Amino acid sequence: MTSKRPTECFVYVTLPGSPSPVTAGRFVLEQTPAGDPIGRFVYGRSYLANPDAVEIDPVELKLSGETYETVRLNGVFGALRDAGPDYWGRRVIEKHAGITTLGELDYLLESPDDRAGALGFGEKVDPPAPLRKFNQTLDLARLQTTAEALMRDDFPDDPNAPQVQDLLLLGTSMGGARPKAVIEDQGELWIAKFARPDDRWNAERVEDAMLRLAGQCGIRAAESRIERVGGKDVLLVKRFDRARKDGSSYTRSRMISSLTVLRADDAASARERWSYVLFVEEMRRCVSDPKSDARELFRRIVFNALISNIDDHPRNHALIAPERKWMLSPAYDLTPAPLVSQDRRDLAMECGDQGRFANAANILSQHARFLLEREEAEKIITEMTGQVTKTWEETVLASGASQRDVDAIRAAFVYPGFSH
Ligand SMILES: Nc1ncnc2c1ncn2[C@@H]1O[C@H](COP(=O)(O)OP(=O)(O)OP(=O)(O)O)[C@@H](O)[C@H]1O
Numbered sequence: 001m002t003s004k005r006p007t008e009c010f011v012y013v014t015l016p017g018s019p020s021p022v023t024a025g026r027f028v029l030e031q032t033p034a035g036d037p038i039g040r041f042v043y044g045r046s047y048l049a050n051p052d053a054v055e056i057d058p059v060e061l062k063l064s065g066e067t068y069e070t071v072r073l074n075g076v077f078g079a080l081r082d083a084g085p086d087y088w089g090r091r092v093i094e095k096h097a098g099i100t101t102l103g104e105l106d107y108l109l110e111s112p113d114d115r116a117g118a119l120g121f122g123e124k125v126d127p128p129a130p131l132r133k134f135n136q137t138l139d140l141a142r143l144q145t146t147a148e149a150l151m152r153d154d155f156p157d158d159p160n161a162p163q164v165q166d167l168l169l170l171g172t173s174m175g176g177a178r179p180k181a182v183i184e185d186q187g188e189l190w191i192a193k194f195a196r197p198d199d200r201w202n203a204e205r206v207e208d209a210m211l212r213l214a215g216q217c218g219i220r221a222a223e224s225r226i227e228r229v230g231g232k233d234v235l236l237v238k239r240f241d242r243a244r245k246d247g248s249s250y251t252r253s254r255m256i257s258s259l260t261v262l263r264a265d266d267a268a269s270a271r272e273r274w275s276y277v278l279f280v281e282e283m284r285r286c287v288s289d290p291k292s293d294a295r296e297l298f299r300r301i302v303f304n305a306l307i308s309n310i311d312d313h314p315r316n317h318a319l320i321a322p323e324r325k326w327m328l329s330p331a332y333d334l335t336p337a338p339l340v341s342q343d344r345r346d347l348a349m350e351c352g353d354q355g356r357f358a359n360a361a362n363i364l365s366q367h368a369r370f371l372l373e374r375e376e377a378e379k380i381i382t383e384m385t386g387q388v389t390k391t392w393e394e395t396v397l398a399s400g401a402s403q404r405d406v407d408a409i410r411a412a413f414v415y416p417g418f419s420h
């Protein structure tokens with residue numbers, strides 16, 4: 001890493017159906033006179049002249065010759081930030097670089113090209129050739145060992161030590177806080193999520209089960225499976241933003257989180273925009289089938305309330321664009337929380353007239369925004385409540401979790417306050 005920090009970069013995008021990127025524009029990160037970060041993005045002229053050009057964000061960065069500016073998210077536009085690592089990937093990069101005070105732009109430039117969505121970043125005007133080599137299923141044991149060492153902070157300080165070099169294999173730009181890596185398995189890319197020593201139940205098998213339970217509730221959820229590696233379970237979630245094209249190349253879907261769609265921030269002070277009700281309004285304006293996606297989102301809110309998934313923050317929802325048009329992505333990162341309160345639990349985002357209250361009447365209160373008649377919405381809630389009540393336990397067991405795991409998470413499902 002050079003000592004002089006970059007303040008600008010080129011943004012590349014892999015256009016729909018194509019296996020390789022083109023240059024879309026330029027991003028500059030500066031400071032205001034008051035010292036706050038301010039980001040500017042402008043699409044390149046030749047990109048705008050390309051009839052196949054697509055917008056990288058349908059809300060904030062529409063295709064135009066304008067210079068866009070933002071001071072939110074440390075000056076990094078949501079769509080760009082969504083393509084960078086979060087807690088886990090940042091730790092990998094910091095450890096590998098031997099620096100803990102990297103800037104926002106460093107994380108984009110230093111992170112590998114396995115990032116979510118179709119964007120890429122670089123200091124050269126022309127994009128590098130796309131990544132064609134990925135970790136394989138066989139590498140999982142080594143990746144797991146490296147992830148565990150990073151969780152224990154068990155690395156030599158010398159950046160040239162082989163263990164530190166191994167971090168590069170792990171190095172993932174995918175977001176999220178849990179330890180993970182990307183692997184290729186028989187022509188498909190998967191996110192491998194590893195266990196953490198402080199997990200109170202088998203989080204891999206439980207998440208696998210929640211994705212299946214969501215499917216039983218009529219939700220379009222990401223595909224998943226479990227691999228046993230070195231006596232431990234690894235959850236593999238199939239990436240929905242990559243599709244095998246031919247040979248060793250993949251097409252990529254653009255992807256933005258609901259945090260970006262909401263023009264919201266992670267900071268607690270900006271949480272008034274963390275709202276399903278606002279999200280569905282924004283989403284309806286940019287997706288190709290608003291009715292179907294709005295109903296789908298309604299089901300996901302009901303599901304999160306039924307399984308007490310209170311980690312349903314705005315980076316855990318996304319829009320993707322496999323072609324020109326946007327749609328709600330498959331559901332991912334579904335985790336039950338066996339909370340103590342029997343009366344009131346809150347989702348991470350507002351879901352009705354009574355704020356974040358994970359309660360059927362509250363969720364129903366905004367049915368019209370989800371393009372549902374009251375009776376239809378009631379029917380969905382009744383059916384899903386019946387389904388979750390009836391099959392959550394057998395679904396968790398069928399994913400290979402133990403009876404002890406089932407008992408540990410029992411309090412998460414259909415808590416009394418949901419229907420009161
Ligand atoms: N199947 C998938 N295909 C493509 N991208 C995905 C998929 N699943 C997750 N992602 C992306 O990867 C990010 C991290 O995944 P995920 O949310 O499952 O991890 P996590 O570490 O459990 O997150 P959190 O910090 O919210 O607990 C997501 O925010 C999303 O951008």
Ligand SMILES: [Mg+2]
Binds near residue numbers: 176
């Ligand atoms: Mg997540």
